[in-house]
Amino acid sequence: IPNSSLRVSPLLTDLYQFTMAYAYWRAGRHNEPAVFELFFRDNPFGGGFSLFAGLSDCLMFLRNFRFKKEDVEYLRSVLPSDTDPDFFTYLKELDCSAVSVSAVSEGTVVFARVPFLEVSGPLAIVQLLETSLLCLVNYASLVCTNAARFRLAAGPKRRLLEMGLRRAQGPDGGLTASRYTYIGGFDLTSNALAGRLFGIPVTGTMAHSYVTSFSSLEEVWPQTLVPSRGGDPIDLICLVKGWLGRVCQLLGTKPQRVREGELAAFLSYAIAYPQNFLPVIDSYSVSCSGLPCFCAVALALCQLHYQPLGIRLDSGDLCRQSVEVRRVFRECSNHFTVPAFESFIIVCTNSVSEQSLAELNKRDNEIDAVGVGTHLVTCTSHPSLGCVYKLVEVRGCPRMKLSEDPEKSTLPGRKAIYRLLDTEEILQATKWTNAIVRESSYTISQVR
Amino acid sequence: IPNSSLRVSPLLTDLYQFTMAYAYWRAGRHNEPAVFELFFRDNPFGGGFSLFAGLSDCLMFLRNFRFKKEDVEYLRSVLPSDTDPDFFTYLKELDCSAVSVSAVSEGTVVFARVPFLEVSGPLAIVQLLETSLLCLVNYASLVCTNAARFRLAAGPKRRLLEMGLRRAQGPDGGLTASRYTYIGGFDLTSNALAGRLFGIPVTGTMAHSYVTSFSSLEEVWPQTLVPSRGGDPIDLICLVKGWLGRVCQLLGTKPQRVREGELAAFLSYAIAYPQNFLPVIDSYSVSCSGLPCFCAVALALCQLHYQPLGIRLDSGDLCRQSVEVRRVFRECSNHFTVPAFESFIIVCTNSVSEQSLAELNKRDNEIDAVGVGTHLVTCTSHPSLGCVYKLVEVRGCPRMKLSEDPEKSTLPGRKAIYRLLDTEEILQATKWTNAIVRESSYTISQVR
Numbered sequence: 001i002p003n004s005s006l007r008v009s010p011l012l013t014d015l016y017q018f019t020m021a022y023a024y025w026r027a028g029r030h031n032e033p034a035v036f037e038l039f040f041r042d043n044p045f046g047g048g049f050s051l052f053a054g055l056s057d058c059l060m061f062l063r064n065f066r067f068k069k070e071d072v073e074y075l076r077s078v079l080p081s082d083t084d085p086d087f088f089t090y091l092k093e094l095d096c097s098a099v100s101v102s103a104v105s106e107g108t109v110v111f112a113r114v115p116f117l118e119v120s121g122p123l124a125i126v127q128l129l130e131t132s133l134l135c136l137v138n139y140a141s142l143v144c145t146n147a148a149r150f151r152l153a154a155g156p157k158r159r160l161l162e163m164g165l166r167r168a169q170g171p172d173g174g175l176t177a178s179r180y181t182y183i184g185g186f187d188l189t190s191n192a193l194a195g196r197l198f199g200i201p202v203t204g205t206m207a208h209s210y211v212t213s214f215s216s217l218e219e220v221w222p223q224t225l226v227p228s229r230g231g232d233p234i235d236l237i238c239l240v241k242g243w244l245g246r247v248c249q250l251l252g253t254k255p256q257r258v259r260e261g262e263l264a265a266f267l268s269y270a271i272a273y274p275q276n277f278l279p280v281i282d283s284y285s286v287s288c289s290g291l292p293c294f295c296a297v298a299l300a301l302c303q304l305h306y307q308p309l310g311i312r313l314d315s316g317d318l319c320r321q322s323v324e325v326r327r328v329f330r331e332c333s334n335h336f337t338v339p340a341f342e343s344f345i346i347v348c349t350n351s352v353s354e355q356s357l358a359e360l361n362k363r364d365n366e367i368d369a370v371g372v373g374t375h376l377v378t379c380t381s382h383p384s385l386g387c388v389y390k391l392v393e394v395r396g397c398p399r400m401k402l403s404e405d406p407e408k409s410t411l412p413g414r415k416a417i418y419r420l421l422d423t424e425e426i427l428q429a430t431k432w433t434n435a436i437v438r439e440s441s442y443t444i445s446q447v448r
Numbered sequence: 449i450p451n452s453s454l455r456v457s458p459l460l461t462d463l464y465q466f467t468m469a470y471a472y473w474r475a476g477r478h479n480e481p482a483v484f485e486l487f488f489r490d491n492p493f494g495g496g497f498s499l500f501a502g503l504s505d506c507l508m509f510l511r512n513f514r515f516k517k518e519d520v521e522y523l524r525s526v527l528p529s530d531t532d533p534d535f536f537t538y539l540k541e542l543d544c545s546a547v548s549v550s551a552v553s554e555g556t557v558v559f560a561r562v563p564f565l566e567v568s569g570p571l572a573i574v575q576l577l578e579t580s581l582l583c584l585v586n587y588a589s590l591v592c593t594n595a596a597r598f599r600l601a602a603g604p605k606r607r608l609l610e611m612g613l614r615r616a617q618g619p620d621g622g623l624t625a626s627r628y629t630y631i632g633g634f635d636l637t638s639n640a641l642a643g644r645l646f647g648i649p650v651t652g653t654m655a656h657s658y659v660t661s662f663s664s665l666e667e668v669w670p671q672t673l674v675p676s677r678g679g680d681p682i683d684l685i686c687l688v689k690g691w692l693g694r695v696c697q698l699l700g701t702k703p704q705r706v707r708e709g710e711l712a713a714f715l716s717y718a719i720a721y722p723q724n725f726l727p728v729i730d731s732y733s734v735s736c737s738g739l740p741c742f743c744a745v746a747l748a749l750c751q752l753h754y755q756p757l758g759i760r761l762d763s764g765d766l767c768r769q770s771v772e773v774r775r776v777f778r779e780c781s782n783h784f785t786v787p788a789f790e791s792f793i794i795v796c797t798n799s800v801s802e803q804s805l806a807e808l809n810k811r812d813n814e815i816d817a818v819g820v821g822t823h824l825v826t827c828t829s830h831p832s833l834g835c836v837y838k839l840v841e842v843r844g845c846p847r848m849k850l851s852e853d854p855e856k857s858t859l860p861g862r863k864a865i866y867r868l869l870d871t872e873e874i875l876q877a878t879k880w881t882n883a884i885v886r887e888s889s890y891t892i893s894q895v896r
Contacts, residue, residue: 014638016654024658025719026670139615140613169587175460193460273470318850394663400660
């Protein structure tokens with residue numbers, strides 16, 4: 001995965017990191033060797049695991065960690081006026097060359113209270129890093145974990161498309177979601193910029209607005225299509241009108257209930273992209289208009305030796321409709337002898353959650369691919385991972401926090417983590433690797 | 449509010465916007481005048497309103513809307529291979545000079561199903577904008593609304609601090625949260641970069657890691673402090689040790705239960721920032737160590753004519769502890785005749801939610817300021833606003849979508865929205881304006 005080219009400013013941290021850094025510096029303690037550990041207290045989504053993600057962003061952040069002149073001037077303006085001016089000189093020269101990071105691999109399964117990222121280095125610097133590292137790890141790991149849970153709910157075969165950009169926390173919330181849901185087990189994204197920056201396969205054809213923008217066949221232009229294997233342009237409107245009559249007869253639907261605008265939209269798209277025909281068919285009525293229109297256009301395309309892809313459903317009872325649509329595809333295939341209709345895919349979208357995805361498997365359905373937005377990227381049922389970054393050692397001495405809340409106390413000292421697997425668990429882990437880890441560089445590491 | 453200087457790429461949109469734009473372009477329809485409306489279907493948080501935010505980001509996005517050469521090359525590589533090459537020339541020349549935006553003001557109260565942003569212009573361009581605009585409006589409005597709800601729950605007097613960066617959806621999720629929670633009614637942020645970019649007041653002093661990094665008074669250096677009004681440096685350790693004995697006697701606590709590391713941390717911070725002393729006092733035990741240490745250091749600072757600020761509590765029963773801490777402050781004030789102890793502020797943090805904030809008001813408490821992170825920025829109880837962007841008119845003709853889900857159908861045609869207020873409601877609206885709208889440029893507009 002290439003760098004996202006989004007430079008994260010070292011000022012992207014809480015102000016108290018600077019007041020603490022100053023107090024360390026003032027006491028001459030800023031270069032004392034210190035160790036922080038990053039972990040979370042509870043597994044998210046009421047589950048038994050999390051995936052760790054965000055490591056490459058953290059490393060890029062550390063490599064680029066330098067304050068700009070205007071950052072330091074800003075800090076001078078907001079820190080107390082009695083701050084020693086030499087502290088700002090110290091900040092200007094800071095980098096992370098003395099900081100070491102030890103972590104499990106990106107995409108690793110991790111568990112509550114087990115540290116998976118350890119940062120050691122000069123006390124003041126590793127303190128400054130706290131909020132930035134948490135910000136880079138927390139959401140990346142959460143959404144990666146959520147994606148893995150959707151993958152487990154969907155089973156290994158169903159294709160999963162991430163399409164949450166419009167519901168994410170702003171532009172790079174959306175980019176982070178696309179990037180880490182892919183690592184978590186999704187196949188595709190709708191996010192074009194994520195495709196360009198991270199090499200994730202992108203997909204998409206049309207929205208309802210495209211369909212509803214058409215009202216008449218007069219808007220279709222050009223009206224002809226050259227057959228796939230060459231030859232004279234064919235009048236596609238005429239051809240499709242002929243097929244539509246036969247489809248309506250076969251399905252027992254009334255031609256006058258077909259929306260002319262929907263037919264025009266499908267025709268126009270098919271003429272633009274005859275190899276990429278996958279319309280959304282529920283802009284008006286699936287059974288009375290969307291499905292007959294699709295079948296008619298698809299039959300015409302097949303006649304011209306093009307291969308339509310399938311359809312998308314975005315409302316209503318997705319299982320029931322997918323079964324009905326598949327039945328119609330098979331009926332067309334048999335009746336008109338077009339075997340291409342057997343391989344059309346049915347894509348479903350409409351506020352799909354992990355639970356509704358799991359429900360799908362319990363019902364008859366013919367859904368090949370599922371697009372997920374809101375519930376994936378906002379992690380509705382558990383919208384934050386709650387990673388913390390705790391000091392465990394200073395100058396070789398273990399440190400701990402006690403607390404009025406016992407669960408907020410920390411375990412002192414650096415930890416070595418390891419995982420014991422028996423034969424069955426190794427098989428499971430291998431299965432996991434195949435199921436959820438997309439990149440060969442991201443493997444489940446048993447031992448840090 | 450100045451520009452955030454984060455340029456949002458026009459490629460930050462769903463791929464299907466490009467396939468649709470191509471189909472429009474291919475049919476010669478790309479320049480047809482079209483109108484889209486942006487609205488949400490349900491008020492968030494089970495409430496009766498939302499605030500609109502993100503407008504300035506949208507306008508900046510539209511002003512900078514130009515595809516770079518590498519964007520277009522990327523699109524060429526992922527769109528179907530039969531895409532007419534002239535389409536890419538068209539994309540290279542696109543900008544938003546022909547696009548008009550009509551919207552209510554930033555920070556306006558808006559309601560479900562009422563369009564608050566209308567975008568009109570050439571069909572293909574206004575279609576391309578869909579996902580980017582939704583991404584810029586959805587989270588900004590949601591988190592702004594959430595902040596307003598926290599403000600209503602907190603009442604007008606309590607200071608509210610946003611500190612959610614570490615739990616936000618990555619770097620600009622965090623920036624967006626800081627920016628729009630300030631508009632929604634928060635007073636301060638912990639996010640230093642948000643302070644620099646948006647001019648939001650920043651605050652913060654210390655975390656537990658600072659306290660736990662100290663283990664002995666030998667780490668305190670320098671050990672002296674010059675009195676506020678000048679004079680010889682005073683040995684602060686000696687001075688504080690004397691006060692600590694008297695405080696323990698007054699409070700009936702055992703000096704040997706005081707953590708030497710905590711005392712060292714407070715001393716060291718007070719020497720670094722004698723005018724900015726607001727320690728977190730629950731790293732070990734509030735009553736046995738944190739509070740006696742604070743009182744001793746604060747008494748010494750007062751003796752040297754400095755003004756400590758107060759304390760922060762981050763665990764346990766915040767109401768009960770705040771009452772106890774206030775009682776101790778009053779006792780010290782009376783016993784040692786230091787009236788400064790009457791004006792200390794008590795800051796509370798610890799997974800505060802809208803509900804727990806509302807609960808505070810029902811119980812005795814002495815909390816002056818509340819810091820909110822996770823529940824504010826992730827909008828736990830309703831993590832997405834669900835704004836949609838729907839086509840309502842093409843070439844002057846109204847368009848609508850029907851749907852298998854009746855609530856997903858749209859109202860055709862452009863709308864004029866207005867709000868009728870009686871005298872009482874105007875008073876309410878004015879109160880709202882004062883309560884939640886921070887910038888003079890953001891006013892509640894009754895009529896669009």
